[in-house]
Amino acid sequence: MSLVIGEIAYTNIVPPFYCLNREELEKNGCRFVPKVPAGLNAAMKQGEVDVGGISSFAYGKEKGKYVLMPHLSVTAYGPVGSIFLFSKYPLESLEGKNIALTSASATSVHLLKVILKEFLHFTNITFTTVTPDAEKMNASFDAFLLIGDDAIRTFWKREKLGVYYYDLGQLWYEYTGFPMTYAVFAVRKEAAEEKKDMVHMLYKQFIESKKKALGPRFNDMITYIQQRHGGTEAFWRAYFRNLHYQFDEKEKEGLLYYYKLAYEHGYFERPVTDIEMWMTGNEVRDLL
Incomplete structure (x- = not known):
């Protein structure tokens, strides 16, 4: 039994993936598959992928299928830059x-x-x-x-x-006046139950990767991105200064307001008034 993780090649989602110990994860049953955002949304919905940084809209559209990992997102309080x-x-x-x-x-x-x-x-x-x-x-x-x-x-x-x-x-x-969350880290409910140990291991690595990539490994990450995409060091430093990778109460509040307007304008069939988390704050603290 493997845990299938959808991975988007876009730069804005690099930090939670950059410092993963992929060899350890793969040895313990994790498998990474490359996807574009729309493709990941579809693969998660169809059950082909267990975990992924899916679009926030896709979570709202298929809310009952997923739970969200705390403290992980792609969010901006203002310019997102991409x-x-x-x-x-x-x-x-x-x-x-x-x-x-x-x-x-x-x-x-x-x-x-x-x-x-x-x-x-x-x-x-x-x-x-x-x-x-x-x-x-x-x-x-x-x-x-x-x-x-x-x-x-x-x-x-x-x-x-x-x-x-x-x-x-x-x-x-x-x-x-709200931040906008563009991607959330979602887990299919079946995977959260049936592959709990693998999901725990992956989550801990996501959090650790995010901390390292935005901290002591930040310069390495910037160099890696420049080599792949070009651009100046100053551009990429400014780009990542505008991005936030948390998902706490303020991010939830902004996302729920987006969902409210999306429903009012006919983009959702039903209102989305709450966000279902994979773990509570206390459970996350105990895990980490």
Whole structure:
């Protein structure tokens, strides 16, 4: 019996994975499989993956299937730095325009729709989901949404494209005052019960990896990311300063507000009014 862990290649989720002792985990029954965010969401839903950093929207959509690991998320209190709406027009002029949405996203797609409808009161925008490709999206649409490393690379060449750009995390924070949690660390309920020891072992390693990657191994992590993706050391240091990897009460509060608006705008079939955790605070302290 193995514990299947979905791993997204995006830079924003690197810290909880960077310092894992993969050899030990694999020796004890863990198996890592690469996924894009949308693919991980689907694989978790279908039971092909037991644990993963899934999109927050996917958790809300399939809430009854999962429990969430405490103190682990991808969250921003303001700019997230890798979720951008790029546009030929100023934000306030997008009524009646057509916007391309990346097929790699769930949380960010609905975050954009919520922002445009709830706070800017737009009612006549055409959305089209396409494969993420900045040049093609820019050629065919008035604006386009990209996430993750696609968004970062496009941000670096924004002047060449001649576009306005809007960080969705910054917009959300300005309109609501809440942080936005983009990914949560979810465990299928069956795995949490049937593979408890492996889930415990993995969780402890996630927490330890996060601490090391954002602490004594931070410089190593930055070098590793530069080698894979380019960019300057200053850019990546600033990028990770804006990201938070906790999931405590304030993060839950912001996420529940996002769920409330998503339901009110018809993106959920039922309201999501609570978040089911894998362990209580006392249980986590005892485990760690």
